[in-house]
Amino acid sequence: MTQFVGLQEGAEAKGYLAGLPPCPAADAIERAVLLVGKIFAFAWLLLVLVIMVGVLERYAPPITRVMAMIFGSNPGTALTELQWHLYAAGFLVAIPFAMVRGNHVRIDVLAEHFPLRRKAWIEFLGTLLFLIPFCVFVLIHAAPFVERSITLNEVSPSPGGLGGRWIIKSFMIVSFLLLLAAALARLLRVANFLFRQRAA
Amino acid sequence: MLETYELLVIILLASFILLIFTGYPIAWVLAGVSFWFVVIAIYGSEYADLDTYLLTSWARFSVIVDRIWSQMQNSVLVALPMFVFMGLMLDRSGVADRLMQSFTRLFGSLQGGLAIAVCCIGILLAASTGIVGASVVLLATLSMPLMLAYSYSKRLAAGVIAASGTLGILIPPSIMLVIMADQLAMSVGDLFMGAMIPGLLLGVLYMLYVIVVTHLFPGMGPPPADAPPMTARIVLDALLSMAAPAALILAVLGTIFFGIATATEASGVGAFGAMLLAAWNRRLDWRCIKDVSYETAATTAFIMAIFLGASAFALVMRNLGGDEFIAHMLRSLPFGPEGIIIVILGIAFVAGFFLDWLEISLIFLPLVAPVVKALGFDPVWFVVVFAVMLQTSFLTPPVGFSLFYLKGVVPKEVSTRDIYLGILPFVAIQLLCVFLVFEFPELALWLPREVYGGAAR
Amino acid sequence: QERVRWGVPIAFGSNLTALGDTLPYVAQQLNRMSGGRINFIVQEPGSVIPALGVFDAVSEGKVDAGYSWMGYEIGKVPSSALYGATPFGMEALEFSAWYWFHGGKDMLLEIYARHNIVPIFCGAIAPEGAGWFRQQITNLDQVRGLRFRAAGLGGRIWERVGASVQLIPGPELYQALERGVLDGTEFSLPTVDEQLGFQRVAKFLHLPGFHQPTTNQFLYVNKGVWDKLQEPTKAMIETACQAGVAFAMARAEALQGAVLAKFKAEGVTVARLPEDVLKRLQEATNAVLDEQAARDADFKRVLDSMRKFQDEHQAWKQLGYLPRDWPIR
Numbered sequence A: 001m002t003q004f005v006g007l008q009e010g011a012e013a014k015g016y017l018a019g020l021p022p023c024p025a026a027d028a029i030e031r032a033v034l035l036v037g038k039i040f041a042f043a044w045l046l047l048v049l050v051i052m053v054g055v056l057e058r059y060a061p062p063i064t065r066v067m068a069m070i071f072g073s074n075p076g077t078a079l080t081e082l083q084w085h086l087y088a089a090g091f092l093v094a095i096p097f098a099m100v101r102g103n104h105v106r107i108d109v110l111a112e113h114f115p116l117r118r119k120a121w122i123e124f125l126g127t128l129l130f131l132i133p134f135c136v137f138v139l140i141h142a143a144p145f146v147e148r149s150i151t152l153n154e155v156s157p158s159p160g161g162l163g164g165r166w167i168i169k170s171f172m173i174v175s176f177l178l179l180l181a182a183a184l185a186r187l188l189r190v191a192n193f194l195f196r197q198r199a200a
Numbered sequence B: 001m002l003e004t005y006e007l008l009v010i011i012l013l014a015s016f017i018l019l020i021f022t023g024y025p026i027a028w029v030l031a032g033v034s035f036w037f038v039v040i041a042i043y044g045s046e047y048a049d050l051d052t053y054l055l056t057s058w059a060r061f062s063v064i065v066d067r068i069w070s071q072m073q074n075s076v077l078v079a080l081p082m083f084v085f086m087g088l089m090l091d092r093s094g095v096a097d098r099l100m101q102s103f104t105r106l107f108g109s110l111q112g113g114l115a116i117a118v119c120c121i122g123i124l125l126a127a128s129t130g131i132v133g134a135s136v137v138l139l140a141t142l143s144m145p146l147m148l149a150y151s152y153s154k155r156l157a158a159g160v161i162a163a164s165g166t167l168g169i170l171i172p173p174s175i176m177l178v179i180m181a182d183q184l185a186m187s188v189g190d191l192f193m194g195a196m197i198p199g200l201l202l203g204v205l206y207m208l209y210v211i212v213v214t215h216l217f218p219g220m221g222p223p224p225a226d227a228p229p230m231t232a233r234i235v236l237d238a239l240l241s242m243a244a245p246a247a248l249i250l251a252v253l254g255t256i257f258f259g260i261a262t263a264t265e266a267s268g269v270g271a272f273g274a275m276l277l278a279a280w281n282r283r284l285d286w287r288c289i290k291d292v293s294y295e296t297a298a299t300t301a302f303i304m305a306i307f308l309g310a311s312a313f314a315l316v317m318r319n320l321g322g323d324e325f326i327a328h329m330l331r332s333l334p335f336g337p338e339g340i341i342i343v344i345l346g347i348a349f350v351a352g353f354f355l356d357w358l359e360i361s362l363i364f365l366p367l368v369a370p371v372v373k374a375l376g377f378d379p380v381w382f383v384v385v386f387a388v389m390l391q392t393s394f395l396t397p398p399v400g401f402s403l404f405y406l407k408g409v410v411p412k413e414v415s416t417r418d419i420y421l422g423i424l425p426f427v428a429i430q431l432l433c434v435f436l437v438f439e440f441p442e443l444a445l446w447l448p449r450e451v452y453g454g455a456a457r
Numbered sequence C: 001q002e003r004v005r006w007g008v009p010i011a012f013g014s015n016l017t018a019l020g021d022t023l024p025y026v027a028q029q030l031n032r033m034s035g036g037r038i039n040f041i042v043q044e045p046g047s048v049i050p051a052l053g054v055f056d057a058v059s060e061g062k063v064d065a066g067y068s069w070m071g072y073e074i075g076k077v078p079s080s081a082l083y084g085a086t087p088f089g090m091e092a093l094e095f096s097a098w099y100w101f102h103g104g105k106d107m108l109l110e111i112y113a114r115h116n117i118v119p120i121f122c123g124a125i126a127p128e129g130a131g132w133f134r135q136q137i138t139n140l141d142q143v144r145g146l147r148f149r150a151a152g153l154g155g156r157i158w159e160r161v162g163a164s165v166q167l168i169p170g171p172e173l174y175q176a177l178e179r180g181v182l183d184g185t186e187f188s189l190p191t192v193d194e195q196l197g198f199q200r201v202a203k204f205l206h207l208p209g210f211h212q213p214t215t216n217q218f219l220y221v222n223k224g225v226w227d228k229l230q231e232p233t234k235a236m237i238e239t240a241c242q243a244g245v246a247f248a249m250a251r252a253e254a255l256q257g258a259v260l261a262k263f264k265a266e267g268v269t270v271a272r273l274p275e276d277v278l279k280r281l282q283e284a285t286n287a288v289l290d291e292q293a294a295r296d297a298d299f300k301r302v303l304d305s306m307r308k309f310q311d312e313h314q315a316w317k318q319l320g321y322l323p324r325d326w327p328i329r
């Protein structure tokens, strides 16, 4: 059987940044992010099924009738929209999930030879100066974006499309909140190594 | 004399290139660098009276929210996780193992037989998916452990997987060609037909290279010591084991070809088919579904995160007038028509080191296309040459998407260095293919004319 | 005098004739008439702002201005659909008459002020095609179950006459039509459709574009930004946009005849939709519009005003011009 090397759970603490001392606070945050990620990973299974139903619906009138009971007179459009709704929710929640698991791509041509302390410093500064400001910025501007959708009671512009656009738009906030949480956990973990050890 | 904002564009590009070598995840480097250049531009324009072009307020950068939303609504990209899901499920189903085993038996006694098999599967996948990430991940998970087990050269193995996996972006159906057609208001059909022959040619050139190099250096792709003699029974067994995945690929291709569903939906049909095959082999249990779902999430996430970072980066670059800057430089070139094309292709090649095809297609192509049209070249020919050239962007470090995908899924024993050295010959082959299409435009123009009866505008 | 440098995102690529090249023209004229002081930097769809995100971006001040087809805003501001194009409604010239001289502009300014946008009418083009079809439509039965792609109000109308309206993303349209996932699709002006190559994969082009007798585009300017502009700048922008309307109308009209001839030469059947199909579509249109009017007060107000003008104008439209099929010589 093929092994998914580097994709195991908690890989970041055990993989690229292997050797960091345990940090229970970071563990707790990361467990929470992983849990949400795992739940939403089933969006992909659901997506497979929705696509199948959508394709069959085009050719099988009985399925069309069943779907019409759920989505109204033109279920094809609703099903097509449901596809990208699932895809969007799926990838947004997966980004912080992948962050905890250490799936995000690094150019480690040079970095793989760095000593752990230097790697930890890079991780500390990168998270503090690059990732966290970006997350905060997106969150600040995503809030009014979603709020606006709620105020306007925004719906799909397509006939038969899905309503409640704010729900899917909210996933942007969910995603970046989780990403921020994962970033804070990472920051705690490397800070714990960089600053506590020196004191000890 | 450079304007301040043009200088900022150059510094922006340079800082990004330097900072990715820290080893911090590339997605967040892109996002973070963009963020700090907004800070520099805003305070520069406010307190130092710098001309920062359009980048004068935080509002300009807050557009990133709309761009994320647009990425969320991109229903064409729905195919990305679905092809990943299909690949992982195929892998878990045991079908993939049997497929590789059958290829091992069929080609195994040949020098470099497994690598040839990778090229074949690569072309087949390219004809059904068009998503590079998924193809590379699938090919790597299918074949890398086998090739390592048979003591193939790690470099050859990495190179052939990364290169064969990129064929999907050129051989139709291709998201890249769809986007290019959209950008330039050209017919997708023309581009699909135009890219067909060069795409297949590239695959065949890869295979020829594998055959030649493994004959010159037998140690790079040795036939297994225990390779049984090829009997009718082995051939029959092999054909039988190929039936399932072949049916799956046919299901995906057939779904598109017979107009049952769009290419995007075909990806879901393929994923469902892979689940059926897993069930057939009694491998579809809860654990399998769970694992495949988690891995699909992880793989999709790292690709989408880079899209996101690149989107922030492009936003800042455009607000600093980066695209006009490039266009202006091009227009002031002192070369003849062919010379300008060569310069454009050269820039695409160099840009491909640092940017991916999407950014290049979105930023650079629309800038140069009018120039090319004005020079009197056939746009279909030009876009196809350009597309073949962009293939190199997947394989050229530091930012080569195929390399990232590969790095994400290969065993630890294959180092980044192995990957970088392994893809070098394949980059050379791609350049050879660019040269061939450049010198013999009929390679790109013959098929569209045959199919649609009449050259493109 | 003040200098203006705006990045102006557009919703249709500037390479699409008549549909997409109006704002680049307006930008060029503004630059010339202001002696280089007013600079619109035209931003292609998606390069900075996604094609469908222009309204939001201007409304929230993320960009100073943007240029879009108003029909895209139907999900947020339903009455926008009528300003973008009204099915079986006014043609470009009539719309201009109603907009500038029968209260259309005042209502729109009021509605859009709530969204922090000053809309400036800045382009109107000839009707779209009704659609590209793989089979010729000769009777009503063919419409039932027809897998057709149409957006906005047009989609609702097709749905009501029994078509199965499909939501296929733009980049996949061509292939879906080629492979028969779709039986038909509408897209844009015949010239634009020709640029995208629909004539290669569907051999029947039906006219008229009942769903979109004109396609009106507006320059959206953020209200805060607009209010701060000096009077001469405002006047130049408004005047350049009026020139844009004339430019777009003329350019769209100038190109369609030749392209229809080209289609015929390539084996495309160009035909009018049968009268009974059109009548049925119009009934559906009235029902869809009334339904929407019942749900949204602004929509009702705008629709009533349009219908009132159309009633008044009808006599002149019928008698004042030669019938459309009157021989040329």
Ligand code: NA
Binding pocket: B125, B126, B127, B128, B129, B130, B131, B167, B168, B169, B170, B171, B172, B173, B174
């Ligand atoms: Na492909």
Ligand code: NA
Binding pocket: B352, B353, B354, B355, B392, B393, B394, B395, B396, B397, B398, B399, B400, B401
């Ligand atoms: Na590259």
